[in-house]
Each structure stands twice: as structure tokens, then as C-alpha cells.
Amino acid sequence: MTLTFQNINIFAQLERETELYRHYQLDEVKDRYDSNFIEFLSNPTLSELQAALVYLQHKHRQSGRQFLKVVFPQDEEIPIELHQYLLSNQFGIGSLEMYAIKPNVFTREPICPEVTIEFVSPRTLEGYLEIHYKDALQWGESYAQARSAMLKRDYELKRTAQIVAAYNGKVVGSLDVIESANSAEIDNLFVLPAHQKKGIGTKLQQFVMKHYSEKIIILVADGDDTPREMYTKQGYSYIGKRFSALKTSLG
CATH class of the missing domain: 3.40.630.30 (Gcn5-related N-acetyltransferase (GNAT))
Known part of the structure; x- marks a missing residue:
């Protein structure tokens, strides 16, 4: 492919x-x-x-x-x-x-036992929307409101698979998955600043690798940001720029 x-x-x-x-x-x-x-x-x-x-x-x-x-x-x-x-x-x-990986290549080592990962449900939807709203405020309140409404419609219409990470019952991170015939795209990977560098982003990806094991996992990263270095260390292959x-x- x-x-x-x-x-x-x-x-x-x-x-x-x-x-x-x-x-x-x-x-x-x-x-x-x-x-x-x-x-x-x-x-x-x-x-x-x-x-x-x-x-x-x-x-x-x-x-x-x-x-x-x-x-x-x-x-x-x-x-x-x-x-x-x-x-x-x-x-x-x-x-x-752009990067891609086969799920069986990604690390399976246990990480963050205190953090639970699950698909967004009526119980966790509010927390999912809240962390994205707060993050989007840096671009203005009108943008944050419109983005929150879009994410809620994504949930209602099942346009994406929304996944959250919770610590002590509170949502602290999330990502979305956009599925196609042969691939599953990770989008909107986000962890609250206070909970970053604890392995939560890795655990969210482990969840994706488990539930989309028959797909090629793809994502894009800012060419000037450090997360792309993390992806190469995790086993992702560089596709293009x-x-x-x-x-x-x-x-």
C-alpha cells in the first residue's frame, strides 16, 4: 500500500x-x-x-x-x-x-497503570469537550465555541472515533481516529499540559494499535515540533513532507 x-x-x-x-x-x-x-x-x-x-x-x-x-x-x-x-x-x-506504522511494531510495554483509556461515552463526553475548549481558547472564544460544537457533532454523527484518557476519573487527554478501508488516522492527539511527559500520549496510541490492529496507522506532525521525534522513536516510518x-x- x-x-x-x-x-x-x-x-x-x-x-x-x-x-x-x-x-x-x-x-x-x-x-x-x-x-x-x-x-x-x-x-x-x-x-x-x-x-x-x-x-x-x-x-x-x-x-x-x-x-x-x-x-x-x-x-x-x-x-x-x-x-x-x-x-x-x-x-x-x-x-x-506524515508518518505511518504497523500496530504490531508499536511498544506494548505496560505504562501509566493509573490512567484508563476508553472510547468517549455520554459519561466522558463533557470532559472530552472541556479539554479541547480550553486548548482552543488560545485562538479566541468564537473559535473555541465553534470547535466544541463541531466535536460534539462528530460524536453525535459518529464521524470520528473519539478516545479519552482519564486520571482519577477526570479526562486529561484524548485523540480522534478517522478510519478508512486500509488505514486509521490519528488526529487531535492532546494531553493537558499538567499531565504531559507521563506516557499518557503513548498509552492513548497503544489503545489505537489494539483496536485497529488490521490497519496501517497514520498521522501528521508539525515539521518544526518535537513530537515528530517521539514518533520516530516509537517506530513510525517517515512518509513525506x-x-x-x-x-x-x-x-
């Missing part, structure tokens, strides 16, 4: 598709960068990039979105001319790396 970023779920609707790009949009959470963007199918010329940004800015101003995001093809560097143009126009450049550009204010 050949894995690429096309195996990663995009939680959005396809708004427009051309020979050059796909435009994704999510009205549920208008401020969610990862659901409202243009994905280039091949590297554009400078004039093509400029035209795409004009189109996206027009659409975002109409809908009240105050940012612009574009994603470039996997394993391709952003051409220097485009890179310089983006930086000169207040875009930040970032990257995501892709760059993106984000402007957080339209002025």
Missing part, C-alpha cells in the same frame, strides 16, 4: 477544483486553518499563485474569514520566487510531516 498525504482526511467540503488547485471550505468552523485553504496540485507560477490568492481573498472576505492559507504539493520545495513573494506579503511558511503558507490577517 502506497501512502501519501492524499490518505489524510480533509475535514471540509470541496468548494472548487481546477487543473491547478482544489479549494476546501468548512462553514462549521470558518476560522479553522486546516479546513479552509487552497491545495495546489502542482507548483504554480508566480502569476498563478497571485491569481489564486486574489480568488481566495475574495471568497474569504465574503464569508468573514480573516486569513489565507495555501498548501503545496508533497515533497516539493516552494520555488524561491514564490517563497520570497509569500514572505514579503506577511505569510508564514510551515510544514507538515509538504509545505504551506499562512497569512493570519487580511488587514
Whole structure:
């Protein structure tokens, strides 16, 4: 099975598709960068990039979105001319790396016996929503409220499998799993700061490996964050990388 970023779920609707790009949009959470963007199918010329940004800015101003995001093809560097143009126009450049693992490779050593892992239920839903709401507040209350509503709909509609870690009966971490025919994608892996570096993230993943043992487990990590180093130590294989550009204010 050949894995690429096309195996990663995009939680959005396809708004427009051309020979050059796909435009994704999510009205549920208008401020969610990862659901409202243009994905280039091949590297554009400078004039093509400029035209795409004009189109996206027009659409975002109409809908009240105050940012612009574009994603470039996997394993391709952003051409220097485009890179310089983006930086000169207040875009930040970032990257995501994709990893995959077979469940039987992941560590099975017992860890955190005081922490219990389970699928979200009516009993744990409130705690699950609360930790994500508090984390999302760093991007503003309106975003946090919209994200909380989306996660609740995910639960009600069973759009994802939501899993929580509890310590002394209180939810302290969670992750979501998006299942496809051959893979299971780990998304939104989060542990409260006060409970990090205790192995809770590892125990959450062990739960995934057990319940999705016939799948290839995939995930993406920020190319500049240290969690990606943890994934390689855990046995994940590097699949690829892709760059993106984000402007957080339209002025």
C-alpha cells in the first residue's frame, strides 16, 4: 500500500477544483486553518499563485474569514520566487510531516497503570469537550465555541472515533481516529499540559494499535515540533513532507 498525504482526511467540503488547485471550505468552523485553504496540485507560477490568492481573498472576505492559507504539493520545495513573494506579503511558511506504522511494531510495554483509556461515552463526553475548549481558547472564544460544537457533532454523527484518557476519573487527554478501508488516522492527539511527559500520549496510541490492529496507522506532525521525534522513536516510518503558507490577517 502506497501512502501519501492524499490518505489524510480533509475535514471540509470541496468548494472548487481546477487543473491547478482544489479549494476546501468548512462553514462549521470558518476560522479553522486546516479546513479552509487552497491545495495546489502542482507548483504554480508566480502569476498563478497571485491569481489564486486574489480568488481566495475574495471568497474569504465574503464569508468573514480573516486569513489565507495555501498548501503545496508533497515533497516539493516552494520555488524561491514564490517563497520570497509569500514572505514579503506577511505569510508564514510551515510544514507538515506524515508518518505511518504497523500496530504490531508499536511498544506494548505496560505504562501509566493509573490512567484508563476508553472510547468517549455520554459519561466522558463533557470532559472530552472541556479539554479541547480550553486548548482552543488560545485562538479566541468564537473559535473555541465553534470547535466544541463541531466535536460534539462528530460524536453525535459518529464521524470520528473519539478516545479519552482519564486520571482519577477526570479526562486529561484524548485523540480522534478517522478510519478508512486500509488505514486509521490519528488526529487531535492532546494531553493537558499538567499531565504531559507521563506516557499518557503513548498509552492513548497503544489503545489505537489494539483496536485497529488490521490497519496501517497514520498521522501528521508539525515539521518544526518535537513530537515528530517521539514518533520516530516509537517506530513510525517517515512518509513525506509538504509545505504551506499562512497569512493570519487580511488587514
